[in-house]
Amino acid sequence: MTVLSAASGVLAGFEPRLGARDPAWLAEARVAALQWVGEHGFPTHKDEDWKYTGLAPILAVPFDASTVASGSRVTAEMIDEAAVDLGGPRLVFVNGHFSSEFSRVTGVPAGAVVTTLAAVLAAGPDRLEPFFAHAPGVRHAFAAFNDALAEDGAFIHLPSGTIVDEPIQLVYFSDTGGVPLISSPRSVIIADSHSRATIVETYAGVDSDVYCTNAVTELLLAEDAHIEHYKVQNEPTSAFHVALLSVRQGRGSRFSSRSIMLGARIARHEVRVQLDGVGAEVSLDGVYLPQGDQLHDNTIFVDHAATDCTSHQLYKGVLDGRAHGVFNGHIMVRHGADGTDANQKNKNLLLSDRAEVDTRPRLEIYTDDVKCTHGAAVGQMDEEALLYLQTRAIPLEAARGLLIYAFVHEMVDRIELDPLRAQLERVVATRFGSDATVVAP
Amino acid sequence: MLKIEELHASIEDKEILRGVNLQLKPGEVHAIMGPNGSGKSTLASVLIGREGYLVSGSVTYEGQDLLTLSPEERAAAGVFLAFQHPVEIPGVGNMYFMRTALNSLRRQRGEEELDPVDFLALAQEKMKLVEMDQTFMNRSVNEGFSGGEKKRNEILQMAILEPKLAILDETDSGLDIDALRVVASGVNALRSEGRSMLVITHHQRLLDYIVPDQVHVMTAGRIVRSGGKDLAVELEAHGYTGTQEADAGRLSTAGISR
Numbered sequence: 001m002t003v004l005s006a007a008s009g010v011l012a013g014f015e016p017r018l019g020a021r022d023p024a025w026l027a028e029a030r031v032a033a034l035q036w037v038g039e040h041g042f043p044t045h046k047d048e049d050w051k052y053t054g055l056a057p058i059l060a061v062p063f064d065a066s067t068v069a070s071g072s073r074v075t076a077e078m079i080d081e082a083a084v085d086l087g088g089p090r091l092v093f094v095n096g097h098f099s100s101e102f103s104r105v106t107g108v109p110a111g112a113v114v115t116t117l118a119a120v121l122a123a124g125p126d127r128l129e130p131f132f133a134h135a136p137g138v139r140h141a142f143a144a145f146n147d148a149l150a151e152d153g154a155f156i157h158l159p160s161g162t163i164v165d166e167p168i169q170l171v172y173f174s175d176t177g178g179v180p181l182i183s184s185p186r187s188v189i190i191a192d193s194h195s196r197a198t199i200v201e202t203y204a205g206v207d208s209d210v211y212c213t214n215a216v217t218e219l220l221l222a223e224d225a226h227i228e229h230y231k232v233q234n235e236p237t238s239a240f241h242v243a244l245l246s247v248r249q250g251r252g253s254r255f256s257s258r259s260i261m262l263g264a265r266i267a268r269h270e271v272r273v274q275l276d277g278v279g280a281e282v283s284l285d286g287v288y289l290p291q292g293d294q295l296h297d298n299t300i301f302v303d304h305a306a307t308d309c310t311s312h313q314l315y316k317g318v319l320d321g322r323a324h325g326v327f328n329g330h331i332m333v334r335h336g337a338d339g340t341d342a343n344q345k346n347k348n349l350l351l352s353d354r355a356e357v358d359t360r361p362r363l364e365i366y367t368d369d370v371k372c373t374h375g376a377a378v379g380q381m382d383e384e385a386l387l388y389l390q391t392r393a394i395p396l397e398a399a400r401g402l403l404i405y406a407f408v409h410e411m412v413d414r415i416e417l418d419p420l421r422a423q424l425e426r427v428v429a430t431r432f433g434s435d436a437t438v439v440a441p
Numbered sequence: 442m443l444k445i446e447e448l449h450a451s452i453e454d455k456e457i458l459r460g461v462n463l464q465l466k467p468g469e470v471h472a473i474m475g476p477n478g479s480g481k482s483t484l485a486s487v488l489i490g491r492e493g494y495l496v497s498g499s500v501t502y503e504g505q506d507l508l509t510l511s512p513e514e515r516a517a518a519g520v521f522l523a524f525q526h527p528v529e530i531p532g533v534g535n536m537y538f539m540r541t542a543l544n545s546l547r548r549q550r551g552e553e554e555l556d557p558v559d560f561l562a563l564a565q566e567k568m569k570l571v572e573m574d575q576t577f578m579n580r581s582v583n584e585g586f587s588g589g590e591k592k593r594n595e596i597l598q599m600a601i602l603e604p605k606l607a608i609l610d611e612t613d614s615g616l617d618i619d620a621l622r623v624v625a626s627g628v629n630a631l632r633s634e635g636r637s638m639l640v641i642t643h644h645q646r647l648l649d650y651i652v653p654d655q656v657h658v659m660t661a662g663r664i665v666r667s668g669g670k671d672l673a674v675e676l677e678a679h680g681y682t683g684t685q686e687a688d689a690g691r692l693s694t695a696g697i698s699r
Contacts, residue, residue: 388528390512391489391521392542392598393549399513402541406532406581 016148019121026125029132033147042141049140052326052358053268053297058240063182063212071095071175073206076102079173082204082234084419088166089114094173095211096183097152107166113157114168117186120155131188131218142242146216150186153217158195158225167198167230167417172213174205174239180212187217191225193250198228200417203243204263205235212240219246221253223277228256230420235263237294244270251277251306258415260424261288261296268297275302275309275337286315287411287424289431290323290355297326300344304337313344316411318404318432319355327359331372338369346376349407351400401433442467442637443507443606448498450480450487457483459662460498465606468634472648473641474673475659476681481641482525484659485610488639489522490515502606517549521604523595525611529583535594536578539564539601546602567600571627589620596627607631608639613647625650645677 016030042059043050071094079092079102091114092102098116108114120128132147154170172185189199203213213235221227235241241264249255259269273282288296302311317325327346348357361374381403389399405428412428415421443465450458457480465471475481487494490512500507507515530538543563544554555563564578571593583591592612599607609628613621628651632638640651648656648670656672657664660681666672 382528382530385528385530387491387512388524388530389538389542391516391524392538392602393513393516393546394542395513395545396511398541398545402533403530406530409532 014145014149017151022121023125025129026121026132030148033144036139036144037141037148040141047140049270049299049328052324052328053266053295055266057266058212058242061180061210061212061240063180070177071097071099071173073177074099074102074173074175078175078206079171082173083169083171083200083202083232084423086167086169086200086417086419088164088168090169090171091116091154092171092173093152093154093185095176095181096172096174096185096213102171107164109162109164111159112162112164113155115155117153117155117188118151120188121151128188142214143216143244145182146184146186146214146244149182149184149214150216151184153185153187153215154189155187156189156197156199158189158191158197160192160194160222162192162195162197164197167200170199170201172201172203172215174209174211174213174235176205176209176211180210182212182214185213185215187215189217189219189227191219191221191227191253193223193225195222196226198230198417200230200232200420202232203235203241204232205239207236208238209236210238212242215241215243217243217245219248219255221247221249221255221280223250224252225250226254228416230258230260230415230417231269232260232420232423233263233267233269234260235267237263237265237292239264241267241269243268244272247271247273247282249273249275249277249280249282249309252279253277254281256283257285258411259284259286259288259298260415260420261286261290261298262427263294264296265293266295266297268299270299270301272301273303273311275304275306275311277309278306279308280306281310283312284315285313285411285414287408288315288317288325289319289408289427290317290325291320291431293322295324295326297328299326299328301330301332302342302344304331304333304340304342307337308339309337310341311343313346314411315346316408317346317348317357318351318408319348319357320351322352322354322356324355325357325359327357327361327376329360329374330362330364331374333363333365333367333370333372335366337367340367340370340372342370343373345374347407348376348378349404350378350380351404397433401429404428404432442469442503443639444499444501446499446501448484448487448496448500450483450494450496452483452494457494457662458487461659461662461664463657463664465637465639467605467637468632469654470632470638470640470651472651472653472656472670472673473639473659473664474643474645474656474676474681477643479659479681480662481659482610483662485522485608485639485641488515488608489520513545514549516602516604517546519605521599521602521607523592523599523607523609523612525614527583527586527591527595529581529586531581531584533582534578535580535582536561536564538582539578539598542598543601564597564601567597570600570630571596572623573597588615589617589624592616592620592624593627596624596631600627600631603636605635606637606639608641610641611643612640613642613644621647621650645673648673
């Protein structure tokens with residue numbers, strides 16, 4: 001069955017993944033998702049949320065979802081290098097499929113479930129039904145593709161009161177060799193009331209492999225749940241990365257997500273947070289460091305649908321070469337969401353005349369009793385500060401590195417996991433030549 | 442130490458320095474006074490290597506051609522500028538900044554670098570000179586500093602980097618009398634036989650505290666008059682305009698008469 005040919009000659013020929021034992025709702029959802037793509041096609045510049053992110057380079061690749069790449073070159077060292085072992089539970093997916101060889105499920109408290117989507121699909125997928133039923137209004141072709149094709153990913157369920165001390169690490173590694181693979185990991189994290197955990201997602205792959213990661217991660221936070229989420233995107237610049245992080249928060253819940261965007265030729269990290277319960281808090285941070293021909297797109301939608309919720313966003317980009325950055329942040333405060341406290345800030349440092357950034361912070365407010373701020377800044381290296389440092393005997397290149405580090409350090413400081421913070425510090429030090437580890441006051 | 446000959450500098454076709462001659466011997470403190478727009482700060486900028494000026498003439502510093510060196514090479518050679526407007530650098534700790542500066546300087550001179558512990562001891566010693574405490578060192582460079590704190594921070598850097606030629610650009614601007622006293626006593630403590638200073642100021646007030654060996658008057662891009670410390674007092678009484686008229690047409694022999 002081929003439903004896609006009308007949408008795109010390139011991604012044509014994809015078929016929904018129908019398991020023999022899948023319940024009817026899942027088969028229907030998968031077929032409907034592909035039909036949706038067939039009818040609506042891929043986003044273009046005319047779509048508000050894709051205005052600045054051209055998909056032509058992705059659509060030009062003859063991606064293949066039917067062939068299974070072997071992943072035979074992957075070693076434990078490659079995984080460790082991509083994602084520093086944080087010591088806790090660690091699920092590793094190679095080309096979108098769970099690898100028991102590289103994974104470890106220890107340190108999970110009794111009652112908590114840390115397993116794979118494939119295992120849940122095999123055992124009884126009905127609990128997944130709400131997650132595969134996106135509201136049509138928020139759907140786009142990539143998310144629909146994930147609906148149709150997702151077979152594996154992480155599945156985490158934290159029952160009420162569960163506290164997982166060690167960070168739960170999810171590693172998505174690609175080793176596709178000559179196969180231009182599109183992988184569709186789908187992870188679902190359900191945090192019941194008063195549960196608490198830290199989740200770290202890392203996306204990486206073998207250098208110069210051409211592939212596309214089309215990931216969806218969904219979180220559901222019940223009353224007073226508290227989840228700290230990190231995402232490190234370090235795919236090779238031969239690859240593409242399109243991801244959706246979709247979060248729903250109940251009363252009094254707290255969620256934070258810190259995104260470190262380093263790799264991929266085109267990377268789009270979309271975050272959608274729905275604040276459904278009174279007094280929920282969300283904090284979203286991101287740092288993106290595109291260089292060369294890279295495009296990094298951060299698209300954020302925070303939906304204040306309940307009273308007394310708080311949302312903070314801080315995204316900082318350093319852009320070099322011909323890199324292109326996009327910040328597309330949208331805050332919606334619904335009618336009746338009184339006591340909302342929302343702010344968003346985006347700051348960019350352009351290191352080259354050819355680098356470019358499109359920043360669009362947006363507030364849409366339908367109630368009066370709110371405190372909302374937003375702002376965006378795009379600047380170049382402060383020449384006066386450079387000269388000041390030079391007159392203090394600091395060579396020009398070191399002075400530049402120091403100023404770049406000074407710009408991103410507040411993002412680095414927000415990372416509470418030491419190995420992750422050290423990783424980002426190393427990246428900054430290597431890319432910009434700063435002696436990063438000792439700069440901060 | 443420093444010999445400036447027929448120094449011209451222009452920016453966007455506007456000539457700002459129009460033939461400056463000046464000679465500074467080791468240990469001497471010279472003041473350059475003059476009205477706004479006379480070229481005092483431009484002279485400082487050209488001496489430390491700020492880009493954007495079209496420069497001719499020569500500046501010889503300790504036998505080498507200063508104008509061919511980059512700003513960081515000039516700093517390593519011992520040239521220091523206390524900025525009129527010290528730059529705020531959010532995110533860079535003051536202590537780290539100064540240690541990086543000192544170690545960059547030492548590295549370029551082939552000297553051993555100081556580790557954080559040794560540097561801390563050195564910094565604490567120097568901080569006493571300008572009555573600064575540790576809290577300044579834990580903040581970002583100049584960020585949120587008052588005018589007086591910024592100027593004290595400049596003098597602290599001078600104390601740590603121990604230049605041979607220190608240029609103080611309007612170090613007294615924006616200071617109240619107490620802050621001026623602190624800054625001036627810091628500067629005076631740093632006067633030594635091997636260290637020369639060029640004190641650029643608009644007001645005679647600073648020279649009551651930092652007493653110069655010579656005073657030069659700069660107008661319209663030239664040094665039009667030079668004399669002893671009493672010249673500053675005379676200027677205060679009669680203003681620059683009088684000086685300009687009195688000295689019209691007179692060639693500068695700045696610094697050479699001594």
